[in-house]
Amino acid sequence: MSRFLKFSTFAGIGGYTGYVLHQNDWNPRHIGLVRFGVAAYTVSQIAIDYKFSVSKLRDDSMETLEKWSQCHQRSADRLLKLCCTNGGVFIKVGQHIAALDYLVPKEYVNTLKILHSQAPRSKFSDIKKVIEKELGQQIDEIFDEFDEKAIASASLAQVYRAKLRNSNETVAVKVQHPKVFQHSLVDIATMEFLFNVIDRLFPDFSFMWLVNETKRNIPLELDFVNEAKNSEKIAILLKDLPWLKIPHIYWKHTTKRVLMMEFVEGTSITDKEFFISNRMNCQEIANRFENMYGRMIYTYGTVHCDPHPGNVLVKKTGSKDFYLYLLDHGLYTQLTDEFRQNYSAFWLAIFRGDLKQIQERAILMGIDEKDAPLLSCMVTAKPWSAISRGLENRPKDQTVISKEKNELRKNASLYMHNISQILGKVDRQLLLIMKTNDLIRNISHVLGCDERRSLLNMNRYCIQTTSEQRLAQSRNMFQRIIIRLQTRYLYFKLSLYSFYLWMDSWFTYRSSSIKSTLSAIE
Incomplete structure (x- = not known):
């Protein structure tokens, strides 16, 4: 027994x-x-x-x-x-x-x-089952052609190229991994x-x-209907940017696990060699990219939070012009007006090296006064030695910048506990913005963009946002006139600084050209 x-x-x-x-x-x-x-x-x-x-x-x-x-x-x-x-x-x-x-x-x-x-990567046989289950039709009933080799694979989904039956339109089909x-x-x-x-x-x-952010964001990223809505919303908000393209959504063939959109081709925004060989202006590419995100963060507060190189494509049109294609709209954050205005004022205080204002704005974002300097370092990816003298006084000397980076990396190791504590306390809206800012900075750096020009672009948006807040809070016409005059004065200073940067880059270019010519003669 x-x-x-x-x-x-x-x-x-x-x-x-x-x-x-x-x-x-x-x-x-x-x-x-x-x-x-x-x-x-x-x-x-x-x-x-x-x-x-x-x-x-x-x-x-x-x-x-x-x-x-x-x-x-x-x-x-x-x-x-x-x-x-x-x-x-x-x-x-x-x-x-x-x-x-x-x-x-x-x-x-x-x-x-x-x-x-x-x-x-998932097997195509498994992907096919997901498509047919979600769309309620056999794959041959929907498509004339379907390339079984994925053109892109990510942690949550794969993307395929296909042609629709009857219309013969080329589409991109994003399909969730079967078990994800x-x-x-x-x-x-x-x-x-x-x-x-x-x-x-x-x-x-x-x-x-990190756990709390994952709990909040993953369900949203796994809902492709939510992603499609995000893409249409940002397309409407940024419709006045003629060089920005958001792929069209095919709602008839879109579900929570399958997303069908217009198929687009382009080059990754970090392919600097391709841009140079095709005589495309890398600085202008960086400017458009930064302006697109400036609108999202500081003007509208609706932010695409995953701008890694595979999600931003560049397509040449004509001899010099180009389009930017923004893809993968699963991860977004919606900033409140209060946060957006406070965050803009925080950046302006950092530009000036105004410790008192940095502390006041940090407190409004949930951080103690003593941790405000570290928060400003985390947001800007700059050491306190650079912030304390004001980012508007950024040096061009690469040796100084290199020392700052080494100092920051050393501090990231030594203050890992403090950084973790701040990330646990700070306003939740700031977490995705910090990640997004890091990705933006990396792309601009790869394109060879002058960091001072990037800071200048951001400064314009911050001034605009804080001025709008002050105008909304003003009590009479006289106050509004003063605010508008102050704003115009700040814009004028930025224009002078922009002209200085242009002259500086022109002289640098001429100097390097002369040196190259002399070297060739020798």
Whole structure:
């Protein structure tokens, strides 16, 4: 009898295990308990490593910095392995961390940025099932042609090129990975549980802000109807920009898991070599890109929060002109007028190096007065030594800029605990804006844009936003006249500075041309 019971028990366990594996395509990594175990093991390793290796090291000696760097690298490698093993939401979180340049140690950014180009790919047979289930038709009934090779693959979906039946229009079809929604529910719950435990055991290394952002954003990104609505909304808001194109949505063939849109072709906005070889003005490309985001952040408060290079394409039209195509509208944030105006005033205080105003505006965004300088460093990706003298006095000397970057990266390691605490307390609207700003800065940097010109463009939008607020709060005509005169004076100063930058760049160009000519003669 006992043998029969043992046999029955093992047979039952084996049968259930086989059933679970069958339900998950015979892949153990698709089983929630396995995914939880892998995540728990990795997160525990990272937390224990920080706790016992470096948590008590607070000086800035070379030995201490090296130990912190080694611990960061070990942890980043473990996190990368976890993201690649579990996929889905974990890859999305890894990509988010990789975008936080200067907010997290460089070891994380450099290690995890590979996730932007190495997302998992689903088999076409599985993708086909998703399309047919969502649209309620066989794929041949909808399309005359459907290229089975994905033209793009991301953490949550893949994109295919196809031709519609009857109309013969070429379209892009974005299809959600088959298991991603099912896994997301388990993965978010797993992350929340694990980081809650870590938060209690090791409060110095709290990343609950990242969990909360993931919980809020992933469901929105998994809803392609929401993405389609976002794209149409931003197309209306920015309709006066003739060089900006947002792909048209085919609502008849769009559901929560399938998105059909106009097919567009272009070059990634960071392909500087292509632009130079085709005699396209990289500075003008950067200007248009920054102005597009200036409108979104400071004027309308409706912000596309994922401007990585694959989502912004450039297409040449004519001899010199070009279009910008903005893709992937899943991740947006809607800023309140109060936040938008306060954030603009915060930036103006940073431009002037006005510590009192920086502190006052930081308090309004949920940060203590003592942490205001660090917040300004996080927002600007500049060390306090640069902010305290005012960003309007930015040097052109690359040696000084290089020293500032090294100082900032060192501080990102030493003040990791403080940065984490600020990210946990700050106004939630600011989290996605900081990530977006980092991506914008990186693109402008790759295009070779003069940082001073980028700051000048931002300054214009900040002045406009704060002036609108002051006009709305003014009590009489005399006050409004004074405000308008002050605003015009500020714009005049910016115009003079813009002319100075143009002259400076012209003389630099002429000087380099003369040196090149002399070198050729010699």
